[in-house]
Amino acid sequence: MTNAVPAPQAEPHLDPRSFLRATPPFDALTAEAFELAAGALEIAYFPQGTRILSADGAPSDALYVVRKGLVRLERGGETSAVLEEGDFFGYSVVTGQVSADVVVEEDLLAYRVPETVVRRLLAFAPFTRFFTQGLAARLRHQPAFSAEPALGGDVLLPVGSLVDRPPVTIPAGASVLDAARVMRDERVSSVLLLSEPPAIVTDRDLRNRVLAAGLGPETPALAVSSSPVRTVPHGTPVYGAWQAMLEHGIHHLAVEREKKLVGVVTSTDLLRHHSHGPVLAFKKVERMRGREALPAYGTDLARMVAMLVRSGLAATHIARLVSHLNDALVRRLLVWAERDLGAPPCPYAFLVFGSEGRFEQTLLTDQDNAIVYRDGDEPTRSYFRRLAHKVVADLVAAGFPPCPGGYMATNHAGPLSEWIARFAAWIDMPKMEAILAAGIFFDHRSAGGGLDLAPLAAVLERARQNAPFLSQLARAALGFRPPLGAFRRLELENGGVDLKKGGIAPIQGLARLWALDAGVRATPTVDRLKAATAAGLLDLETGEALEEAYIFFLGLRLREQIRALSEGRAPGNHVAVDALSPSERRHLKESFLAVRTAQKYAITRYQVTTA
Amino acid sequence: MRLRDLLPARSPRFTEVVFWALDLETEGLDPGRDAILSVGMVPVRRGLVRLGEAFSSLVHPREERPPSVGALGAHHLRPFDTRNAPDLAAVLPEISRRLEGNVLLVHHATIDVRFLKAAFRSTGRSWRPPPVVDTVRLLYRWADARRFLGNPPGDPELNLFAARDQLGLPAYPPHDALVDATATAELFLALRARLGCERLRQLL
Structure with missing residues (x-):
């Protein structure tokens, strides 16, 4: 068990003067020189979105140090750096030239040393040295950002x-x-x-x-x-x-x-190089104070995903980062809910399902979650119902729409024994609803809470022994048909294909089936495919082809979804084939072929008769 | 006569007004019985808290009754701290001089204003009440505004440090009148920005 939940940050309680004294270069000043600065110290507050300085505007009238909040520097409309506690801006107070726009990213409390005093402090060596070094470092970092749009292609940088x-x-x-x-x-x-x-x-x-x-x-x-x-x-x-x-x-x-x-x-090093990457979003989640910060989450996340897509990172990697961020958010919400309701009466876990459960969440999609607690009487039940309502409402505020099918903690909170019985019933009596439920609930993992889920996972072992269940699951996975017609031509529908029905869903279904069959608990589709190959359920070539196909489908869908969002359309699963390059079209066809080949494997192994 | 003088006076912009944030450390909550132990004041001028202009002083206790040890302990003051401090009669003119023509800014104004009034009276001075901005009132208004915007209802945090925490302001060390005054001034700036109050009238 790793110590995944960050400890709440106890901050040192420094008043403005002590804070300045502890911040380089003021820590190296003589008492007399420090008095000059402290005696003229001013405090400013700027709400989010304030443009404090503009590259084409007047130079700063003071040197600023960030005490609380975040500031981003923009050059040519692109963020070049993010400043946080203890960082300085307003160097133009000395240089006379504003080199970047200074925009408040998160409500800012800053201390100011006015121009007249800064000029006098330049007589002191530690202060001057800090300034010149700071400038050099800033210049050194500059080309990496201005040369490349957005994040640049360097998320693959070692x-x-x-x-x-x-x-x-x-x-x-x-x-x-x-x-x-x-x-x-x-x-x-x-x-x-x-x-x-x-x-x-x-x-x-x-x-x-x-x-x-x-x-x-x-x-x-x-x-x-x-x-x-x-x-x-x-x-x-x-x-x-x-x-x-x-x-x-x-x-x-x-x-x-x-x-x-x-x-x-450090996270700050990474932040400086990729200012809209997940580290910023992660820091913002860690710093969230109250529920009014929630609506910004969805926007921040969408912006981050768009940047990562442009940077060329594989969709599966993006999805994993998004899922970890969402987990951090859930843990935060659980802390708030427990603060409001009092300590939980027994250990529990907040489960996430579906794409979130497989670490495959990219854009904010419908919530799929539940709560499982160790055991309990009616007061315990009522506690977790209330906890569920709070967390689900907070997730809605953060931009996760409620699940239309109602697969949410508000409807699905129960003791471990109940969950075990449900899972067992689905496996033992594989009716239509059971297969549907298995497709959702079996892709689960804990996003927060400390309850050990091993007993629940153990129930899934039963599936291995249960041929009728596996066969039903295979039938469901084979119900999706890749849109390939005679001579392997793409079958178009409204000039395009449905990536979910034709590719993503069948691969997910097969991967889930093989994982259960092999007794593997991993939920990410790619991990399941690797495990299935290792267990000999499909040959290496087919396994790898399917894995690539899956990553391609997810990436293509994500790219199209982001385009849809930026054009004000609802993101979906349809992709217009005309809009694809010839090589993308070929890749698409080969990916669908890989699905078809894999489905043939499953037909043989699970003895499914197809129509 | 200029045209401007004929128009109804508009409330001044908040950047044109000087707000003096003030905090008193007292022995207790009863202005009739409990003494003022220290005072801290810092101005907000053109929207900036100006620490260089801050004023703070310990106050020499009244002769009749030394301050209770408990009260001093709570504020981290020890008896000898106040022994050489100026007495109330010498500190009050420093306070009134600063408030003259300006706005008083206090967290939980009722208590500190009652103490000030009593102090002025007890030393035979008149208390001319300045316009008062109370950050606790602003906190209630912010809670209303948030409710209006559809946030879940909840009582605002009224404690100075809890309220600051809720607004994302840093934790400052407790029990120092000047630090508390500074903390109040920052809370004021944060609340003003959130409430979007541009003119003094909107803040009173």
Whole structure:
């Protein structure tokens, strides 16, 4: 069990003056020079959307430091950087030239040092040095953004290329004070402990596990560290690093090359390189204060998905990132609901189904969720009903429409024993509704809550032994026919094809069937196909072709859906063949062929008679 | 006579008004019995909180009765802190000088205004009440506005720190009159922006 839920952030309680003093370069000023700044400090507040500075406008009249909120820098209409707590903007107060538009991304509280004082502070070396270095770093980052539209094609960039220094380390026996000092001097937000195995201490640990826990400076750093250090290989693409961070709810990843740790990348590093990537959305979910922040979620997510699609990332990877974000949101909503209703009477899990259950959610689609709790009497039942209503309503506010079929926690909250009985009944009596229900509920996973779902998963083992059930499931999966006619020509309907009926749904159905047959609990379709191949249920060639076909269908559908949304049409599953390039058309045909071939396999194995 | 003088006076823009955020640390809640222990004030000028112009002072306790140790403990003040502080009669002119012609900005105005009134009276001065903006009132208005926009109804967080947290403002250390005044000033800026109040009249 990984520590996937991020601990609530205990912030250090710093008043404006102390905050400024703790922020470089003000930490390096003499008391006298600091007084100059502190004596003129101003506080400004800007709501989201405010354009504080414009590239073609007047230079700033002050140097700003972000205290709370997020700011994005825009160059030529594209975001070039996102600034957060402790970051500066308004360098034009010195240079006289605004280099980027400064726009408030999330309600901003900023401290200001007015121009006259900034000019006087330039007489002090640490201050000037910080400025010139800061400018250089900003210029260094600039081309990466202005050269490429949106995210650029570099989500496939190896994460090692973002590492610009070896890891900062301290001896295994160092105290938290040593750690804090090294982090301050080296200007890093984490240090690696040279213990066996190595461990990591981050600024959050110093805050949450030392300060907030009332521990003293002599506390061994090892005692508040995390180990083992989450590590990714040097060659991991940037999106892989996003996924690791989102999945584990962490902000620091060590980078390994030939079994050696070569550096650490932080969520801030990733944010700077891909300012509309999932890291920003993840940070925003972590920072959500109240329900009024929910409506922005859908918009942010849609924007992020559009960027990722343009960057060329495979739809299955995009979907996995979206699912992790949605999970973070669900965990947040559960915290709120538990805060409103009091602690839950027993352990429970918030289940998600369907595409969300398979980590294949891309755009916000209908909710498919449920609650399962360990056991309980009527008050317990009533508690989880209320919890379900709150979370479902919050999800609606965040942009997830209610499920028209009613497959939602508000209708589906029950004790584990009930769920086990239901699952068992569906398998033992595979009627039409049972097959339909299996198609929805068997693709489940827990998005929040700590209840162990192993007993529920164990019921699915029964399916392996139950030939009639598997046969019914196969019949359902074979009911979808790829739109291929004589001579393998595409059969068009309104000038196009339905990607869901012709490709996506049959592959999902077969993958689910094979996973149950092989006794594999993975829910993502691609993982299931791999497992099925490994179990010998289909040959390697067919398996790989089907996997590629699936990724192609999902990507094509996502691209068309985003186009539809941007043109004000409802996103659907239909794709007009005329709009495809010749190579895309060929790819489409081959993908449908792969589906047909795979279906033939299933007909033989499960002895389904086709009409 | 200029044309402008003939028109009905419009309420000034909030950027044209100076708001003095004020917080008092007191021994208790009864202005007749409990003493003022410290005062913090900071102005909001042209929409910016100007920390450089802040005023804060401890207040020497009244001679008859030393402040209760419990009260001092709660505010992190110790007896010797206030021993050399100026007494109330010396601090009050500092307060009234700043409020002259400006707007008083307080979180939970009723309590602090009652203390101020009593303090002025007890030292033989007249209390000329300035226009008052109360961030607690603004919090209620914000709650109404949110309800109007279809958010689930709920009572607003009225505690200064809880309200700030709800509006995404940072946590500040407690028990310091100047920090609390600053915290109030920031809360005011955040609420004003959310309520979209451009003129003083909309804030009173």
